[in-house]
Amino acid sequence: QVQLVESGGGLVQAGGSLRLSCAAPGRTFSRSAVGWFRQAPGKEREFVAAIRQISGSTFYADSAKGRFTISRDIAKNTVYLQMNSLKPEDTAVYYCAADSLVATIRNPSEYAYWGQGTQVTVSS
Numbered sequence: 001q002v003q004l005v006e007s008g009g010g011l012v013q014a015g016g017s018l019r020l021s022c023a024a025p026g027r028t029f030s031r032s033a034v035g036w037f038r039q040a041p042g043k044e045r046e047f048v049a050a051i052r053q054i055s056g057s058t059f060y061a062d063s064a065k066g067r068f069t070i071s072r073d074i075a076k077n078t079v080y081l082q083m084n085s086l087k088p089e090d091t092a093v094y095y096c097a098a099d100s101l102v103a104t105i106r107n108p109s110e111y112a113y114w115g116q117g118t119q120v121t122v123s124s
Contacts, residue, residue, distance in 0.1 A: 004097070007118060011121045012120075012122055016122070019080055021078055022096030022115060027077075029053065030074055032098040033050055033098065033111075034053060034079040035048075036097075040091060040093075047061050047108065049068055091122050094120050096114070
């Protein structure tokens with residue numbers, strides 16, 4: 001069992017930035033794919049970004065390209081999501097997820113381990 005802990009959410013004005021962190025205390029997910037997903041009220045959970053830890057390959061939803069950056073710090077066993085130029089439509093609960101066997105990086109059902117989520121609210 002891998003426990004994931006997200007942090008870094010909050011309230012920010014449109015155009016502002018936040019950096020989310022995803023850590024796995026006491027465990028390593030250095031060989032996993034780690035994804036960020038978000039879910040707004042009344043909407044389905046959607047893919048935001050992901051990274052394959054071994055290769056460092058990154059993937060982004062169209063809505064995140066050019067504004068969000070996913071990165072990893074292997075020594076700290078932490079994955080980050082830097083979010084810039086935030087928009088009100090980015091408001092959602094953001095979740096990180098991990099799994100060592102992910103074929104389709106954008107499919108949330110392929111991730112076995114999830115964090116509790118962190119709220120991001122962008123005001124206009």
